[in-house]
C-alpha cells in the first residue's frame with residue numbers, strides 16, 4: 001500500500017481579490033521506504049505540496065491520503081496529533097530549540113508530543129544521536145555546533161518517534177555543497193537503516209541527483225516522474 | 235508538566251535581564267503593599283487602642299437622642315434609675331463584656347478664684363472607669379498616675395484649661411453648674427492632675443467623681459448620661475453590638491419609640507474615618523499592584539511570544555498540541571510571578587522584622603513615642619501572594635492563547 005496517495009490535488013490561495021493557484025490538479029503516489037525529491041523553480045509549489053503532505057496545510061480540492069488516513073478533513077487538533085504520531089520534519093533553518101541541549105532537542109518529541117517513559121527515551125535518543133554521528137555532542141546547545149551538525153540533530157529529531165515519513169523542505173539550502181551532500185547521504189543511510197520514507201524538496205541539481213524518485217514541479221503542475229541512476233533501491 | 239516547567243525556566247533564564255527587571259518590578263510592588271498593610275495596620279490598631287482604651291470604650295449606651303445633642307451635654311436626656319437597671323442587667327448578662335462605666339456628662343463654670351471659664355466634665359465612678367478605659371490614667375501628664383484615678387473632691391483638669399488658667403496640681407478651684415431645673419450650685423475641688431487632651435468626643439473633658447457630680451447637680455437617685463462598655467476581646471464587637479442593639483431597641487416607651495441607643499466606637503470617634511481612609515488607600519495600592527503585575531507580565535509575555543514565533547511554528551509542526559504550547563507560556567508567566575512574589579514576600583517579612591527590631595517611634599496628635607510595631611497576618615500575605623500569582627497567570631493567558639492558535643506554516647515562515 002502506498003504511503004502517500006494524491007488524487008486531483010489542488011491548492012489555491014486567496015490573496016485579496018486574486019485567487020492564486022499554487023498546485024493544480026496533481027496526482028502522485030509515494031511508496032514506503034522510498035527516497036523522493038520534489039524539484040522545481042522558485043514559486044513552483046514545492047513547499048505548498050510538502051506542507052499538504054505534512055498535514056500543515058489542508059488541500060483546497062482533491063483527495064490526499066497519508067499512511068492510510070484521509071487528511072483532508074482533519075481539524076487543527078487532529079492534524080497536530082497526526083503529525084506527532086506519523087511525520088517527522090527537517091527544516092531549512094534547522095529549527096532546533098535554542099534553550100534545549102542537543103540531547104533534549106532530540107528527546108523533545110518523545111517527551112512533549114508522545115509520552116515515552118524516561119529510560120526508553122534515553123535509550124532511543126542515544127541510539128539516534130549515535131546513528132547521525134552526534135553521539136558525543138548531546139550536552140551541547142545548538143549555538144555551540146555547526147550548521148551541518150544542527151541538521152544532523154534535526155534528522156535525529158525527525159526520526160526519533162519512528163515516523164513513517166520524514167518531510168524536508170530544502171534541508172540543504174543553508175549548507176555548503178560538501179555539507180549538503182553529507183546530510184543527504186545521512187538521510188539516505190537513515191532510510192536504509194530505519195526504512196523511513198524521505199521526501200525532500202530542492203532546486204540544487206547536485207542534491208536532486210541523490211533522489212531515487214524525482215517529481216518535477218512547474219507552476220503548480222507535476223511535469224514528470226523520473227527514476228535517476230540513484231534509484232537503484234528496489 | 236515537569237518538562238513544561240523546565241522549558242519555561244530555561245526561557246526565563248535565556249532573557250535574564252528582562253526576567254530580572256520584571257520580577258524586580260513585581261517584587262517592589264509586593265514589598266510596597268505588604269509593608270503598607272503592616273505599617274498602617276499597626277498604626278491603625280494602636281490608634282484605635284488609644285481611642286477606645288483611654289476615652290470612649292468599645293461601645294456606649296445612651297438614652298435615645300443623647301448623642302445627637304451631646305455637644306450641649308443635656309441633663310434632661312439622662313437615663314433614669316429603672317432604665318439604668320435594665321441596661322446594667324443586660325450588660326451583666328453578656329459574657330463578652332469585661333466591664334462598663336456609668337458616667338454623667340455635664341457642662342460647668344470653672345473658676346480659679348480670679349478667672350472663670352467653661353469646662354466639660356466627665357463624671358465617673360473611678361473603679362468602673364479605670365477598668366473600662368484602662369489607658370485613661372496614662373493621660374495624666376501632671377500629678378500622680380493613681381490606680382484609683384481620683385477621689386471625691388478631686389478633679390482632673392484638661393491641659394488646655396491648666397495652661398489657659400495657670401492652674402497647677404494641688405490648687406483649689408470652684409465648679410458651678412446648673413441642674414436640669416435651672417438652679418445653680420457650686421462646689422470646691424482640688425486639682426489632682428492634668429489630663430492630656432486627645433482628639434475625639436470627650437477628649438478634652440475634665441474628670442470628677444460621680445458622687446461629687448450628683449451633689450453639684452443635687453441628684454439623689456441613680457442617673458446616668460452614658461454607659462461606656464469594654465469587651466474582653468475586640469473581635470467580638472460586631473456580634474455584641476448587634477445583640478445589644480436588638481435587645482435595647484426592643485425596649486420601647488409609651489409611644490413605641492426606642493428608649494436607648496447604642497453605638498460602637500466607630501460611630502463615636504472621628505478617627506474611624508481615618509481608619510476607613512487607610513483601608514481605602516490599602517485598596518488603591520493593591521489595585522496599583524495588580525495593574526503593575528498585569529501590565530509588566532503581559533508586556534513580557536507578548537514580547538516572548540513575538541520573539542519565538544519561529545520556535546512556536548517548529549514545535550507546532552512537530553506535533554505539540556495547542557494546549558501544551560499554551561501551557562508553556564502560561565507557566566512562564568506563572569513562574570515570573572512566583573519569582574517576584576517570593577522574593578518580595580521574603581524582603582517584606584525581613585523588613586517588618588527589622589522595623590520591629592529597630593523600635594521606630596512616631597507621634598500621633600499629642601502622644602509621642604508610640605512604638606511602630608508592624609505585624610502582618612498570614613492571611614494578608616497569602617491573599618497578596620495569591621492575587622499576584624493569579625494576575626501573573628491571567629496576564630499570560632492572552633499571549634499564550636495567541637501562541638497556541640498560531641498557524642504553523644505562517645509561524646515557520648516568519649522572520
Ligand SMILES: Nc1ncnc2c1ncn2[C@@H]1O[C@H](COP(=O)(O)OP(=O)(O)OP(=O)(O)O)[C@@H](O)[C@H]1O
Nearest residue numbers: 013015020021022041042043044045046047048049
Ligand atoms: N500563504 C500563501 N498565500 C498566498 N500565496 C501563497 C502562499 N503560499 C504560497 N503561495 C503561492 O503559491 C505558489 C507556490 O509557492 P511555494 O512556496 O509552494 O513555492 P516553492 O516552490 O516552495 O518556492 P521556493 O523555491 O521559493 O521555496 C507561489 O506562487 C506563492 O506565491
Ligand SMILES: [Mg+2]
Nearest residue numbers: 046047048169
Ligand atoms: Mg519553498
